[in-house]
Amino acid sequence: MRTAIAIAVAALMMSPAAALAGMEGFSTGPVFEDFGPHAPVEGAEPLASLERFAIAFDVAAKADEGARNRGFESAARFMNMHVAAGVPKDRIELAVVVHGGAVRDLVSADDNASKAMVEAMLAQGIRFIVCGQSAAAQGIAKADLIDGVEMQLSAMTAHALLQQDGYTVNPF
Numbered sequence: 001m002r003t004a005i006a007i008a009v010a011a012l013m014m015s016p017a018a019a020l021a022g023m024e025g026f027s028t029g030p031v032f033e034d035f036g037p038h039a040p041v042e043g044a045e046p047l048a049s050l051e052r053f054a055i056a057f058d059v060a061a062k063a064d065e066g067a068r069n070r071g072f073e074s075a076a077r078f079m080n081m082h083v084a085a086g087v088p089k090d091r092i093e094l095a096v097v098v099h100g101g102a103v104r105d106l107v108s109a110d111d112n113a114s115k116a117m118v119e120a121m122l123a124q125g126i127r128f129i130v131c132g133q134s135a136a137a138q139g140i141a142k143a144d145l146i147d148g149v150e151m152q153l154s155a156m157t158a159h160a161l162l163q164q165d166g167y168t169v170n171p172f
Contacts, residue, residue, distance in 0.1 A: 030083050031124055035068065035117055036076030038084065048086035054093040054167040056159060062101030069105040069114045072096060072128075074172060076121055089124075095162055096121075099131035099155035103138055106130060108146045115146060122148040129162075131155035 026037040047053075055078065059071030075096050083089050098106055105114040106128060118128060128149045135141070135151065142151045152158040159169065 031079050032076045036080040038081035056162045056167040056169050057096045059098050059102045060100035063105050095127040097129050097155050097158045099134040103134045106149050107144050129158045
């Protein structure tokens with residue numbers, strides 16, 4: 001019994017190190033060189049033949065102080081990994097629907113740690129759509145947002161319209 005417990009404890013203690021060692025295979029690019037890390041996966045089904053890959057991300061959690069918004073970076077990672085896997089960039093359409101506290105990560109203030117990442121993503125055609133209800137609740141006007149960020153009546157409205165346009169919601 002003690003041997004089994006010792007083996008289990010040793011395995012648990014090694015897991016973080018193993019996880020870190022595995023991160024060495026991750027890299028950024030080819031679209032975003034400064035964020036959106038991903039790893040190649042051998043044996044994955046080919047994706048290059050996709051005609052249109054329209055995905056909506058739902059982000060409500062605000063970034064930690066001084067950090068980039070992880071939900072936004074997930075969309076960048078999605079773009080990087082799929083282009084690296086052979087999907088032509090012009091066939092990928094991404095929209096990030098932002099509500100709750102995450103709306104604050106789209107203000108144009110210079111101290112916004114997500115600002116440069118969002119601007120780079122907008123420049124690559126990724127849409128950011130703010131929930132107007134969340135913005136109103138937090139006293140944020142359209143003029144307060146990073147240039148290019150869209151405002152919709154609500155996040156629910158944005159998701160409904162995106163679904164009607166053929167977008168699927170990424171559950172992560």
